[in-house]
Amino acid sequence: MLQQFYPQVFHDFRYELNKDMQIAAAHFIDHDDAGLCRETHGHTYFINLTIAGDTLNDSGFLVNFKALKEEIHGIYDHSLLNDHPEFVEGLPTTEVVARVFWEKVDARLAKQGNRPYCLQVLVRETPTSYALYRPKRDEHQ
Numbered sequence: 001m002l003q004q005f006y007p008q009v010f011h012d013f014r015y016e017l018n019k020d021m022q023i024a025a026a027h028f029i030d031h032d033d034a035g036l037c038r039e040t041h042g043h044t045y046f047i048n049l050t051i052a053g054d055t056l057n058d059s060g061f062l063v064n065f066k067a068l069k070e071e072i073h074g075i076y077d078h079s080l081l082n083d084h085p086e087f088v089e090g091l092p093t094t095e096v097v098a099r100v101f102w103e104k105v106d107a108r109l110a111k112q113g114n115r116p117y118c119l120q121v122l123v124r125e126t127p128t129s130y131a132l133y134r135p136k137r138d139e140h141q
């Protein structure tokens with residue numbers, strides 16, 4: 001079962017939606033601090049995306065849940081994160097994964113006429129560790 005409780009983002013948009021998903025992915029952290037995580041290993045990542053905006057599109061959606069899943073699950077599921085160019089320079093730590101996922105999702109939202117915003121990305125790597133990425137207001141395109 002997917003996680004049901006999330007850290008809340010405070011905002012004054014009219015609408016908010018949250019999309020949960022899981023991806024099976026491998027990674028390695030090529031750094032002396034990483035210990036055993038220097039070796040390639042896998043996780044079932046749990047991801048929660050928080051999207052908000054003031055207007056709906058002509059389908060009555062803030063954004064289609066399926067579009068959000070395509071943008072993350074469709075690209076990273078059953079892959080080695082280190083193989084993706086976006087992780088070649090920034091090591092795929094939980095924090096960096098959360099930021100990269102935000103960049104992808106918010107860039108997709110920027111193409112919509114009703115312009116929803118991704119306000120928070122939560123990435124849970126293990127049952128005992130997660131990271132959040134919350135953009136600064138001026139980071140949105």
Ligand SMILES: Nc1nc2c(c(=O)[nH]1)N=C([C@H](O)[C@H](O)COP(=O)(O)OP(=O)(O)OP(=O)(O)O)CN2
Pocket residue numbers: 029034037092093094095125126128129
């Ligand atoms: N700030 C970060 N610290 C660590 C990261 C990270 O991404 N950001 N990653 C790791 C490892 O990759 C590991 O996958 C996760 O570490 P950890 O939560 O310590 O894993 P455990 O299952 O061993 O946790 P326990 O609570 O001790 O069982 C390390 N650090």
Ligand SMILES: [Zn+2]
Pocket residue numbers: 027037041042043125
């Ligand atoms: Zn790991």
